[in-house]
Amino acid sequence: MTPQxxxxxxxxxRGRALxxxxxxxxxxxxxxANDDVSLSVGAGEVVAMLGENGAGxxxxxxxxxGLVRPDAGELRVDGRPVQLGSPRDAMRAGIGMVTQEFSLVxxxxxxxxxxxxxxxxxxxxxxxxxxxxMAAMERLGVQIEPERLVATLSIGExxxxxxxxxxxxxxxxxxxxxxxxxxxxxxxxxxxxTIARLRxxxxxxxxxxxxxxEVAEISDRVVVLRRGRMVxxxxxxxxxxxxxxxxxxxxxxxxxxxxxxxSQSRAGAVADPVGGAVGLGVETRPTAGPAEARPEPVLxxxxxxxxxxxxxxxxxxxxxxxxxxxxxxxxxxGNGQTELVDVLAGVRPASSGTVxxxxxxxxxxxxxxxxxxxxxxxxxxxxxxxVPQMSVEHNLVLEDLPRFTSRGLLDRGAVRRHAEQLIERFxxxxxxxxxxxxxxxxxxxxxxxxRSLVREPRVLVVAQPTRGLDVGSYAxxxxxxxxxxxxxxGVLVVSEDLDELRGLCDRVAVLFRGRxxxxxxxxxxxSERLGLMMTGVEVAT
Amino acid sequence: xxxxxxxxxxxxxxxxxxxxxxxxxxxLTALPIRxxxxxxxxxxxxxxxxxxxxxxxxxxxxxxxxxxxxxxIAVAIAFRAGYWNIGxxxxxxxxxxxTTWVGTTWADLPAPVALPLGFVAGAVGGAVWALAPAWxxxxxGIDEVxxxxxxxxxxxxxxxxLLNGPWRNSATGFTDSDRLGSGFDLPPLIPxxxxxxxxxxxxxxxxxxxxxxxxxxxxxxxxxxGQAPQAAAFxxxxxxxxxFRAALVSGGVAGLGGASTVMGxxxxxxxxxxxxxxxxxxxxxxxxxxxxxxxxxxxxxxxDISVGAQNVSLVLQVPTQLGAIFSxxxxxxxxxxxxxxxxxxxWRRPRPATTPExxxxxx
Ligand SMILES: Nc1ncnc2c1ncn2[C@@H]1O[C@H](COP(=O)(O)OP(=O)(O)OP(=O)(O)O)[C@@H](O)[C@H]1O
Ligand SMILES: [Mg+2]
Numbered sequence: 009m010t011p012q013x014x015x016x017x018x019x020x021x022r023g024r025a026l027x028x029x030x031x032x033x034x035x036x037x038x039x040x041a042n043d044d045v046s047l048s049v050g051a052g053e054v055v056a057m058l059g060e061n062g063a064g065x066x067x068x069x070x071x072x073x074g075l076v077r078p079d080a081g082e083l084r085v086d087g088r089p090v091q092l093g094s095p096r097d098a099m100r101a102g103i104g105m106v107t108q109e110f111s112l113v114x115x116x117x118x119x120x121x122x123x124x125x126x127x128x129x130x131x132x133x134x135x136x137x138x139x140x141x142m143a144a145m146e147r148l149g150v151q152i153e154p155e156r157l158v159a160t161l162s163i164g165e166x167x168x169x170x171x172x173x174x175x176x177x178x179x180x181x182x183x184x185x186x187x188x189x190x191x192x193x194x195x196x197x198x199x200x201x202t203i204a205r206l207r208x209x210x211x212x213x214x215x216x217x218x219x220x221x222e223v224a225e226i227s228d229r230v231v232v233l234r235r236g237r238m239v240x241x242x243x244x245x246x247x248x249x250x251x252x253x254x255x256x257x258x259x260x261x262x263x264x265x266x267x268x269x270x271s272q273s274r275a276g277a278v279a280d281p282v283g284g285a286v287g288l289g290v291e292t293r294p295t296a297g298p299a300e301a302r303p304e305p306v307l308x309x310x311x312x313x314x315x316x317x318x319x320x321x322x323x324x325x326x327x328x329x330x331x332x333x334x335x336x337x338x339x340x341x342g343n344g345q346t347e348l349v350d351v352l353a354g355v356r357p358a359s360s361g362t363v364x365x366x367x368x369x370x371x372x373x374x375x376x377x378x379x380x381x382x383x384x385x386x387x388x389x390x391x392x393x394x395v396p397q398m399s400v401e402h403n404l405v406l407e408d409l410p411r412f413t414s415r416g417l418l419d420r421g422a423v424r425r426h427a428e429q430l431i432e433r434f435x436x437x438x439x440x441x442x443x444x445x446x447x448x449x450x451x452x453x454x455x456x457x458x459r460s461l462v463r464e465p466r467v468l469v470v471a472q473p474t475r476g477l478d479v480g481s482y483a484x485x486x487x488x489x490x491x492x493x494x495x496x497x498g499v500l501v502v503s504e505d506l507d508e509l510r511g512l513c514d515r516v517a518v519l520f521r522g523r524x525x526x527x528x529x530x531x532x533x534x535s536e537r538l539g540l541m542m543t544g545v546e547v548a549t
Numbered sequence: 550x551x552x553x554x555x556x557x558x559x560x561x562x563x564x565x566x567x568x569x570x571x572x573x574x575x576x577l578t579a580l581p582i583r584x585x586x587x588x589x590x591x592x593x594x595x596x597x598x599x600x601x602x603x604x605x606x607x608x609x610x611x612x613x614x615x616x617x618x619x620x621x622i623a624v625a626i627a628f629r630a631g632y633w634n635i636g637x638x639x640x641x642x643x644x645x646x647x648t649t650w651v652g653t654t655w656a657d658l659p660a661p662v663a664l665p666l667g668f669v670a671g672a673v674g675g676a677v678w679a680l681a682p683a684w685x686x687x688x689x690g691i692d693e694v695x696x697x698x699x700x701x702x703x704x705x706x707x708x709x710x711l712l713n714g715p716w717r718n719s720a721t722g723f724t725d726s727d728r729l730g731s732g733f734d735l736p737p738l739i740p741x742x743x744x745x746x747x748x749x750x751x752x753x754x755x756x757x758x759x760x761x762x763x764x765x766x767x768x769x770x771x772x773x774x775g776q777a778p779q780a781a782a783f784x785x786x787x788x789x790x791x792x793f794r795a796a797l798v799s800g801g802v803a804g805l806g807g808a809s810t811v812m813g814x815x816x817x818x819x820x821x822x823x824x825x826x827x828x829x830x831x832x833x834x835x836x837x838x839x840x841x842x843x844x845x846x847x848x849x850x851x852x853d854i855s856v857g858a859q860n861v862s863l864v865l866q867v868p869t870q871l872g873a874i875f876s877x878x879x880x881x882x883x884x885x886x887x888x889x890x891x892x893x894x895x896w897r898r899p900r901p902a903t904t905p906e907x908x909x910x911x912x
Binding site for chain 2: 353355374375376378379385387391392393394395396397398402405406407409410412413416417418420
C-alpha cells in the first residue's frame, strides 16, 4: 500500500492490518465518488471516517462490503487480495456492515431477520436461533422482543436490529455507516461500550459519523474524505475538532494536504465554515427567552390518540405550539414519536382527539388540505417521502405543482431555477436532473428539508431534522429553523438528540409509552431531568 | 471482462439497447426461417425493407400501425400511473361497439356530425368497459391485472352476442353488423390510399399524451403515483384518484382505436375486428418505454413487420406466424436489453490507478 498525501502510515504499532483498500476509484458517470483512496483498518483499531454529505463515504464502505464494485484499486483482507462480488463474499471474508439505509425484511420478526444474515441458510432451529439472537442482543445492550415484526419497530429500533444482525456472524471487521444518527445518547453510550469491547477482542471497526464529539471519543484514528479524495488520516489524539472541520470542508488547514482540484471553489460557499458550527448546537434561541404570555397557538393538539387494534400507541396527547415558538419532543424512539409525526403529516389517521392548525380543524383533512393550510412536514421515513426514480427538481416541486404551472404546462425554466436555488442554498450535492435515488443519504435529507422549508409553512413538524447531515449543514438547518420561527411560524421538532433539542427549542415535551409525561421550558430542561422523564418518571411542572 | 452497474446513464444507451435487441432478434429468427426452407437474408429484407420501399407498402404500414398506436398509448398511460391495465383488448372492442351503435342508429347523420360522434361513442364505450375494474380497484383494492384481463373474453362474447342476435346483418344474415351510415366513413388521409383520418387522430392522441405526461403537473403526478405511490401520497397526490382517472382515460383511448377501425377500415362491426390489437398494445407500450415517441416508433415497426410478414408468406411460402414469432422475440430481447442496459462492460484493468483524473463535478 502506497502511503498517500497526508500520512496514511499513521499508526503501525496497532496490530496487523485486517482490511486494506488500496487506490480505490469509483466513478458514477462523470462524477468521481472515490478518487484513488487508500485506507486500512487494523486489528483492535477503531477508525472513524468523516466527510461532508456526498463526499463518498458510503460508496467506499459499500465497496469494502461488496455492494459496489470499484473501477480501480484493490481490497486486501489479512494482506491477501480479495474480490468481493457480493455481501456474501464480504461476510465470508469476515466483514460485516450496517448500511445507512436499512435492509430488514419488514414482514419478518426480529430474530428471523437476524438469522437471515447467517451464511448458509439450512435447517432453522427457531428456539436455538432465538437464544442466540437474545444473547447477541444482550451483548449489545439492546432490548427488543425477538418475536416482534420489524414492521412494528421504529426507525431507531430497526437500526439496533441492524447492528445485532451485522455482529451475528463471526466478523472481524465491522463497518458502521452512520450508526449513531438515530440513537439516543444512552444508546450511543452502550454502542460505544460495545465497540470498545469489540476492540479489545481484536476486531477492527470502521465507522462513519458526522458527530465530531463521538469521533473524538471512540476512535483511534480518523480519516477524512472530501469530494472523493482522502484528505486526512491522523491519530485521533493528534487532531482537534476545528482542524477536522477544516479538513472536511476544505478550509485553510487542508490546503497543504489536498491538491487543489477544479471543483473545490464550491466548498464552503454555502455551508457555514465557521468554527462555531463545530461545537454541536449553535446558539439559536432568542435572547429574550420564551415569552411569559404564551403566544397564540398555531398548532393545537387536543387529547390525540392512535391505536392499532387494542394497543394504544399514543394517547391523551395535548400540546400547543405558539407562533414564533419551537417546541421539542424528546423521548426514546419507539415511544410514539413516529405515530405522532405520521398523524400530523396526514399519513396515518388519529383514533381520537383533534389537530388544529391556525384555528383550522385538520384532524381528518387529507394531505393536500394540510399543505394548503400551511403545515409543513418531515417524517423519519426519507424513502417514503421521495420518488426515487424522479429527478431532484421534480421532487422539489412535488408539493407545489400548481405554482409551477403556467397556461397548463409545467414551467420548466421555473422548476429548474427553483431547484438550482435550493441546491445552492442547502448545498445539495446533485444536479437538478439527477434521480433522487442516486443521492447520498445526507443529500436526500437536504432535499426534503429544502422542500418543506421553502414553502414557508405556518407550522412545521420535523422528525430528526439533522439526521445524517454534516457539520456545516447541521448548523445551517438549525439557523433556518430558527429563522422560520423568528418569522412567526411554529415548529415542532421530534429528536432523540438532546443537544439538538436544547440548542433549538423554547420548550420541550417528553414522550413515554405514547403519553406526554411532562413539559419543560428549555431553561429547566437539563439533561438529567430530561433523561429521567424519558424513562417515564413524571416531573411536576 | 465484467459487468458493472452504471451510475448515470448516458443518452445513447437506451437507443443502442433497442438496436442490439433488434439485431439479436434477427439472429434468433433466422433459424426458424431457415427451417421453413427460406433464405433468412431475403426474408428479413422482405420483413423490414420491402414494405418501406414502395409507396403502397408505406401506406399499408401506416394503416396497420394505426390501431396499435391507439392501444399502445392507452396502455402506456395506465402503466405510467401504476395501473396495470391489461384490458385494452376488451376496451377496444367496446369502443367498436359504441361506434357501431351510433353509426347504425343514426345512419343518416352528415359527416361533420357523424365522425366526432363516432369517436366520442368509441371513447365512451372503452371507458365504460374500463370503469368496473377501476372502480373495484379504488373501492376494494381488487387487483386490476386480473379483472381487466378477465373482461377481455367477456367483451368478445358481448360482441359475438350482439352479432348473433340483435345486430345480425339485416341484408345478408351474416354475423356482421349492418354497414354504418356513409357519414361515418373516415375519409382517406392520403388520396388514393387506405390510410384514413384515424391515423391523424392517433398521432394527435399520442402527441397530447406525450405533452401531458412530460410537460404538465398532471404528468408529474401520474409518474409519481406510478413509481412511488407512498411518496406521492405523502406529497398530497391522491394516488387512488390519479390511477382511477388514468384507467378511464386509458380505456377511452383504447376505445378510440375501436372507433377508428370501425369507421376507417371495416365500416361495420365484425367479431374479428380487434385482431389482438389490445394485447399487442401491451407489447407496444412496454417496448416503447411507456413514452409517446417510443409508442409511435414501435407501432410503426410492428406495422412494418406485420405487413412484411404477409409479403414473406406470399412470396417465400413461410407461415405468416413467423411475423408474430418475430415480434414476440423482439419483446423478449428488448426487455432483456432494458435490464442489461443498467450495466456496462468493464474490460480487465481499465486504467491504472495513477491516470490523471478528469475534473470532478458535483454541481
Ligand atoms: N448509484 C449512484 N449513481 C450515481 N451517483 C451516485 C450513486 N451512488 C452515489 N452517487 C453519488 O456519489 C457521491 C457520494 O455518495 P455517498 O453516498 O458515498 O456519500 P456520503 O459521503 O455517504 O454522504 P452522506 O454523508 O450524505 O451519507 C454523491 O454525490 C452521490 O450523489
Ligand atoms: Mg452516506
